[in-house]
Amino acid sequence: MGNNLKQMDRGGNVSPGWMAALVFVILLAACPGASSVFAAAEDESLGIKLAKQAVRADKHWTTVDHSKIEILNQDFSSGDQITQACLSCHTDAAMQFEETIHWTWEVPSEKPGIMNGKAGHAVNNFCISGNAMEDKGCLSCHAGWDGTDGLVNCLSCHGGEKFPFKETFADLAAFAGDDDPDLQEIVTQLHADIQKAVKNITLPRRNNCGECHFKGGGGDGVKHGDLDTSLAKPNQNLDVHMAVDGADFTCTRCHTTVKHHIAGRLYTRPAAAERKSLIQDDMATKITCESCHSATPHKAATKMNDHTDKVACQSCHIPEFARVNPTKMWWDWTTAGKMKDGKPYVEKGEFGKPVYKSIKGSFTWAKNVVPQYFWYNGSFDNIGIKDDIDPQQIVEVSHPLGSPDDPNARIHPFKIHRGKQPYDKINKQLVAPLLSGPKGYWTTFDMDEAITLGNQTLDVPYSGEFDYVETTYAFPITHMVAPAGNSLGCIQCHTRDNSRLAGITGIYMPGRDKFAIVDTIGLIAVLGALAGVTLHGLGRFFTRNGREE
Amino acid sequence: MNEKTITKVYLYTRFERFWHWFQALMIFLLMITGFEVHGLYALMGFKTAVDLHNFIGLFWLGSFAFFAFWLIITGEWKQYIPTTRKLFDVALYYAWGIFHGQDHPVQKTPGAKHNPLQRLAYLGISAMLLPVQMITGLLYYLYNSLGSVSLAPIAFIHTLAGFLLVNFLIIHLYMTTTGHSLFSHIKGMITGWEEIYDTTKIEEWETKATKKA
Numbered sequence: 111m112g113n114n115l116k117q118m119d120r121g122g123n124v125s126p127g128w129m130a131a132l133v134f135v136i137l138l139a140a141c142p143g144a145s146s147v148f149a150a151a152e153d154e155s156l157g158i159k160l161a162k163q164a165v166r167a168d169k170h171w172t173t174v175d176h177s178k179i180e181i182l183n184q185d186f187s188s189g190d191q192i193t194q195a196c197l198s199c200h201t202d203a204a205m206q207f208e209e210t211i212h213w214t215w216e217v218p219s220e221k222p223g224i225m226n227g228k229a230g231h232a233v234n235n236f237c238i239s240g241n242a243m244e245d246k247g248c249l250s251c252h253a254g255w256d257g258t259d260g261l262v263n264c265l266s267c268h269g270g271e272k273f274p275f276k277e278t279f280a281d282l283a284a285f286a287g288d289d290d291p292d293l294q295e296i297v298t299q300l301h302a303d304i305q306k307a308v309k310n311i312t313l314p315r316r317n318n319c320g321e322c323h324f325k326g327g328g329g330d331g332v333k334h335g336d337l338d339t340s341l342a343k344p345n346q347n348l349d350v351h352m353a354v355d356g357a358d359f360t361c362t363r364c365h366t367t368v369k370h371h372i373a374g375r376l377y378t379r380p381a382a383a384e385r386k387s388l389i390q391d392d393m394a395t396k397i398t399c400e401s402c403h404s405a406t407p408h409k410a411a412t413k414m415n416d417h418t419d420k421v422a423c424q425s426c427h428i429p430e431f432a433r434v435n436p437t438k439m440w441w442d443w444t445t446a447g448k449m450k451d452g453k454p455y456v457e458k459g460e461f462g463k464p465v466y467k468s469i470k471g472s473f474t475w476a477k478n479v480v481p482q483y484f485w486y487n488g489s490f491d492n493i494g495i496k497d498d499i500d501p502q503q504i505v506e507v508s509h510p511l512g513s514p515d516d517p518n519a520r521i522h523p524f525k526i527h528r529g530k531q532p533y534d535k536i537n538k539q540l541v542a543p544l545l546s547g548p549k550g551y552w553t554t555f556d557m558d559e560a561i562t563l564g565n566q567t568l569d570v571p572y573s574g575e576f577d578y579v580e581t582t583y584a585f586p587i588t589h590m591v592a593p594a595g596n597s598l599g600c601i602q603c604h605t606r607d608n609s610r611l612a613g614i615t616g617i618y619m620p621g622r623d624k625f626a627i628v629d630t631i632g633l634i635a636v637l638g639a640l641a642g643v644t645l646h647g648l649g650r651f652f653t654r655n656g657r658e659e
Numbered sequence: 660m661n662e663k664t665i666t667k668v669y670l671y672t673r674f675e676r677f678w679h680w681f682q683a684l685m686i687f688l689l690m691i692t693g694f695e696v697h698g699l700y701a702l703m704g705f706k707t708a709v710d711l712h713n714f715i716g717l718f719w720l721g722s723f724a725f726f727a728f729w730l731i732i733t734g735e736w737k738q739y740i741p742t743t744r745k746l747f748d749v750a751l752y753y754a755w756g757i758f759h760g761q762d763h764p765v766q767k768t769p770g771a772k773h774n775p776l777q778r779l780a781y782l783g784i785s786a787m788l789l790p791v792q793m794i795t796g797l798l799y800y801l802y803n804s805l806g807s808v809s810l811a812p813i814a815f816i817h818t819l820a821g822f823l824l825v826n827f828l829i830i831h832l833y834m835t836t837t838g839h840s841l842f843s844h845i846k847g848m849i850t851g852w853e854e855i856y857d858t859t860k861i862e863e864w865e866t867k868a869t870k871k872a
Contacts, residue, residue, distance in 0.1 A: 599704075599705070599706065600704075601701070604696075618811035620696050620698075620814065621696060621705055622698065624698065625818070628819045632818070635822050635823055635825070636822060639826045642830070647833065650837075
């Protein structure tokens, strides 16, 4: 045995430290996972590569120059004439369009006798209801020349310039039959201007869609929070996809269209049942992030790729919404109707935005808003005017559906717009006050009458007694995707306090979650050991290990 | 005191020493990264902590195979065979004798590097705690690819075992000071040569298992 020891010792004179270090370094370098710890190669992630491939071929071209189309060389005197000219070639266009929600503002719901959509039984907590299109104030966004009467206005979406057709036609009508040569000259000029606008035909651009969707809820950025006029010409920081200095996407780049049906609606359920890529199916009805970026968009072997089964891309890549223009966060109808000197008034606050309007009540606005996060499977649960509510609770007029057990659900960011709106105290239902027009609330300031008239438009009974209830309305946040460098760090969610996902249940998140019993046992084990060795050590110190001299 | 002579024995081969300190480094790094991931403090940042923890964990798991191989081939695994003989004596020594200048009832020898209490403790660590940590760690790492596996029970066990390893580490570190001088055990693990009192007769049963023919 002694011999063995001596033999072994020969090598032992060499310092074992450097040997250990050397072996460690060799093993470390040989391990493929090392790249994730040490400076990773700066090559592009899969998601970027695929997305570049997907959009590479998008150079739209056409064989039609509308400025050379004979039938457009007319002196148009009404919108309907323009549309008829369009339809002389695009024979089925209006027929197609009148089938779509952009025209009907209605979507069948799963509940019998209930129609969703702003012309249906759906309500929100802004201007509440479209009152079956009886509320004429809403119709400025309807894509027709004269509200729901008359023909489709093709130029709402296909007009290359914003032109005041309504006012110009009114002028033309006023000047008609007048022989004054000066006026005749103006008339000729007006006709020329109209013709120029009519010949400027385009596929829908950001401003075409934005004319209504940037201003939903009655003003810039009121409704969505991730859609406002700042997206007309966004820079890279605001939206990497739509950025003028970036990919320069139009809305229709993602909101693909079949027979004028534009993809991207959220009422229908499930909104996006299949999560397929353009490589699998380049005619997918709805383009999602995954369509171009794949389900593993991040660099290989990074933990982020493991997140995509539970976390929507938007959750990390849209750290805040309303990053340029403010958005409305609170709308309290209870304070509406106050007068100054007998007249309705407007009070402006921060951001130069109204914080009080006699016709609407009080508002709050916010910028750079941190979203709220919920499980979301692509569908919403909506409370319409025919649904029963519990006025003791905050009513979720619109709320995302989904649960941790739903394989199609992801944790998704939302803007939650809160407010107080009228409801029927006896029937315990939300109500739909009529707002614009001579008998609407904005003229009469009589809420009871406005509700009576408004509910009549929808054929829903009103008891005659109303009060106000607090409500929430959820908007999915999906635009304003920030550059990758601005996306959220782990610690925004994986943290014990103030986690962005504090409200998300059904999953265990390292850093956010703990088991009290584990930490208690752990604390006892660690402190107990420390106390034990301290006492033992002190004992040895004071007894001098029992070796009295 | 003076009647005790100190002898040097070569206890730990180069591979054993390397493995010990390598494993010590792994455990230390896993500990500080692991408890950061657990949210106890912010030191290097969550992402770095996760990446390091995953990397070291996998690396250790891979290299543990070498250790297991070595254990089997050399027969050193027999050092971990538990015994109750003198177990009580050793326990009593640490509870009483050590304060009264008594000698350790079981001295270290190449054939029996671990006293009965150590055998039990190291068997618990090597055969129970570390494998549990490695298996749950691997499941933790892979759970996303395992279908509808819940992370919660995996995290429960992995975190609990992590705390128990800290408990072990504290006691282990303290016990290194109980040699004939405060640092003699640590020195032994660095050089391979341990200084022991040449007072105790090494019993046949202690080295029987690992005795070379």
